[in-house]
Amino acid sequence: MAISVDTFFLKPDSLGSLQAQIQQMVAEGILSGRFHHGEKLPSSRKLASHLGVSRITVTLAYTELLSNDYLTSRGRSGYYVSDNAPVPPVYTPPPRPHDRVDWDRAIRHRHTGGDTPQKPRDWQRYRYPFIYGQTDPTLFDHANWRLCALRALGQKDIASLTSDYFDQDDPLLVEFIARHTLPRRGITARPEEILITMGAQNALWMAAQLLLDTGRTAVVEDPCYYALRDLLVPARCRLKALRVDADGLPPDALPPETDVIFTTPSHQSPTTATMPLTRRHALLDRARVLDALIVEDDYEFELAFLAAPSPALKSLDRDGRVIYVGSFSKSLFPGLRLGYMVGSEPFIRQARALRASVLRHPPGHLQRTAAYFLSLGHYDTQIRRMSDALHTRREALEQAVADTGLTIAGRGVYGGSSLWMRAPDGTDTTRLAKALRDDDVLIEPGAPFFAGPDRPAHFYRLGYSSIPTARIAPGIRQIAKRLAPQHPNWP
């Protein structure tokens, strides 16, 4: 039996070369059981004409499938599905049954329903995306990342690509972080004090798991990164949210029962406040008195284009009580999922064992690619390019905000990639954000950053890491228009 050319069609949204698409169609037909052993494929001439592609493309696809043993060729008579081609399943899948499990009872720990808001996944379709934490493809050094990835895929690095590291990390990446990244934050650390994590989220989660339980009290900043509060819930600790001021977390307000303090001293999230040196010392002193530990999330320190960043809190830590969390998500790209934590050896040893239990280790190939990208200097070049672009955008944003009379609540003295804004009292920025979507504008409402139940509703965040400079002023004008008291649908 011959396979009809009519079963082949190029999907308009398909990825990959024409040859690859043809190979894929044939492979899928065999694997799904539609094409059977011994069946004859359309001739390359026929299929090429049917698909509107060149005959050589079809021939190359067939030849590749031949070498993969999906097809055989019988002299001049053409190509057939090989007898060695994979066999589709012979058993019929059972009809979909009615689920008899009471999942409400079966699931002991729920993780949905927290503070973390659903973010729009289609943000790239908006003209004015004042969103935070995504990559701007125009600022990412894609070409050199690709070269480093290719090198890390080479024969020399096959062990780092394929091996089960058990609980270890790529020594190249750890060494680079120890020798070059951490010293810029004033931190010295030996390799056994460093653990590679699946981004900062994963580092914060591990710290919470190791240090907290029902008998302990964690302090978070208010407002703070909402996902931090969510990840503390499964740790079952008591949670205190301390309102920050213009200098960040106030050490005097730390309650006596504090065990672990989660803080963002260099660049408070989301208010962007920087903690002054005197307060940093006061925080460390107070932590010493309370015998509390500090988890420092040092996000975005690389994006310092307005002034040199202050050293990390960890650099002042004489007691070993600061656990430092860094990430490449903001400076490279969030999809990379690579970060690191630095702490005393007994802590890192336990974190390593926890990580091994949860996921073993971050993939070796990505660790090695990052090590190359860093050590060849591409990372620093990228940071400079990003910082220059963010600087320009920041100036455009501050100008547009000044021109329209919007109010900045926090602006970050070193730089960063966002402004923390205050709308007029009585504004519900969640409703504002929803309304602005109709104007092609995305902003982040401020309420989810605050601990409940009485969340201030009139703050919002403006990210400028994903919006081109030219769109900033028109986007801000849209926001100002919606916020004008005379607007018919004032939020």
Next chain:
Amino acid sequence: MAISVDTFFLKPDSLGSLQAQIQQMVAEGILSGRFHHGEKLPSSRKLASHLGVSRITVTLAYTELLSNDYLTSRGRSGYYVSDNAPVPPVYTPPPRPHDRVDWDRAIRHRHTGGDTPQKPRDWQRYRYPFIYGQTDPTLFDHANWRLCALRALGQKDIASLTSDYFDQDDPLLVEFIARHTLPRRGITARPEEILITMGAQNALWMAAQLLLDTGRTAVVEDPCYYALRDLLVPARCRLKALRVDADGLPPDALPPETDVIFTTPSHQSPTTATMPLTRRHALLDRARVLDALIVEDDYEFELAFLAAPSPALKSLDRDGRVIYVGSFSKSLFPGLRLGYMVGSEPFIRQARALRASVLRHPPGHLQRTAAYFLSLGHYDTQIRRMSDALHTRREALEQAVADTGLTIAGRGVYGGSSLWMRAPDGTDTTRLAKALRDDDVLIEPGAPFFAGPDRPAHFYRLGYSSIPTARIAPGIRQIAKRLAPQHPNWP
């Protein structure tokens, strides 16, 4: 001031091209603060002669550093450290203080000290590595993996590389698993019933976290994959280890208080027993009576070269009580850290939220690369090649075992990559394994697979996924020699 050529040296064990090494040396010198702004680099002629490389190599390295703004050139007078080059930290790192934290008190949950044994990381240096679960580079289709990775690194896929997926997965990979991988195991699933995980370990860990707590009882097989027992400890449940027989887990022995059953029906780990169909039905019936859930770890099902594999237990599940765990670690490579779990939608929704809290999502680039590798048919080709090679090795191993009179305790009817062995009564295979290292032989002692405290000490596992066929017989002879009663150091 000029930088001396003497500060440059090529390390004998360095990776990468000579040009890349030279670039790296210069970049590191600047970043570590050894080279300062305005300092003159050695001439390309001088450095080339000092390092014993061609002058064009040095020139190319300098040109690249020039374009990255690490260096500037001043006409014919040479290359200088650019004024725009990154500045090393100005503050001095503090002297290493004495740690004042009582970590024994601070850490609430310990993860070290479990059953998971330390595996030798230098296994590739051994001549006879009968180890389990590592990649054999000669069987891995490195070339096509590299091509797929390169394609996934392309401009078209930049979103899948760089984006924060929040809690989502690569739709291409999920679709392929739903349409092609699962049907081969008799399983039908919609995308919302599938979650990509960081390998099977991560899937098992999530199931434990979601379904267990102090009030619940988990049943594991005895012996079982040791890391499974370790990951159940933080779930704080009651743990029952049920001794398996030649047909795997005996359903009649399940205690009435059973809440969750962890099982490997297709290929018991480590005994390789396959559960017959009647017992599978009995297990599902018993689980229904107990209202218990089943977590099915369907590892190695692809490596079926002796007989067609039986459908997964999940394919018989009418109630939705089986959570299915699959992995690409054995069939592609463990360093990839990609697996998947399939279960009812309410369960997968919670698992997705838990994963988002712990690590967000497995890196997009790896998901896309795997999707290409699978959908282009390379995966099936690789499985066939691996299965052929494992078949040959298996025959060599069974022959060598027969020739030397060693005893097989479990052999796996479909295939797989290991034999479960029984040494004479009274043998301590942990001591045996240690002694065999002196003979260049690695085996896995059986004790860590068993639940304590009275672990049988005379079992061991022989993996054949990383040892060439020709070395199997001589390796087995070494084992037999050590086990011979007349051996001076009988273990």
